[in-house]
């Protein structure tokens with residue numbers, strides 16, 4: 423029998439496939455045989471007790487763990503690009519493409535010590551964009567997508583450190599969005615913010631779902647209830 427239509431349809435909606443993933447720091451195993459699928463254009467929340475490997479898991483989706491001494495991973499992570507699943511750990515897969523396609527936002531806003539404008543434009547500079555008009559247009563678009571444009575459009579050349587915590591986090595989201603990633607990973611992005619600033623980011627993520635596949639680690643179950651399409655609880659039970 424050929425593959426059923428139902429199975430094909432299900433496969434068509436998958437953006438990320440994780441298969442038999444094991445992870446260790448030194449000799450301590452943190453993730454054991456994790457196999458998961460993430461659906462395109464949805465928000466998946468990863469929840470669970472402290473220390474169960476939620477943040478570590480996110481770093482296996484963008485290879486950010488690779489610089490940690492004595493860390494080790496086994497298994498496969500495949501992301502769909504232009505209709506084809508690519509093994510992001512394959513030698514032939516470019517790290518530059520991965521950095522462009524998978525954006526990340528951390529728990530504490532981490533603006534660079536430079537102006538608001540330069541912070542957002544920074545990934546474009548690394549990617550070799552030279553045309554000032556094009557860069558300006560992209561900065562504006564990313565700041566609009568991150569709901570920050572109206573608040574900063576008249577002070578783009580001020581230091582990013584002058585912004586409030588919530589604004590700084592939206593600035594980091596704008597920086598993550600400027601290369602138009604297909605996947606956005608967020609590690610407790612609202613935990614250092616007040617409730618109001620956190621709610622703005624939630625609304626923004628619901629909007630971004632149309633463009634990106636979003637995976638968010640969150641400790642707030644009320645937040646998860648408001649925004650998540652799927653919830654995955656760590657430690658995973660096989």
Ligand SMILES: Nc1ncnc2c1ncn2[C@@H]1O[C@H](COP(=O)(O)OP(=O)(O)OP(=O)(O)O)[C@@H](O)[C@H]1O
Nearest residue numbers: 447448452470471472473474475476477478479490
């Ligand atoms: N760089 C590292 N070197 C060694 N051990 C680490 C490192 N980073 C994390 N760990 C350990 O790995 C385990 C999982 O950590 P991780 O941060 O992934 O968990 P978490 O579920 O995200 O926790 P939390 O909810 O508290 O953020 C913890 O026991 C942690 O101490």
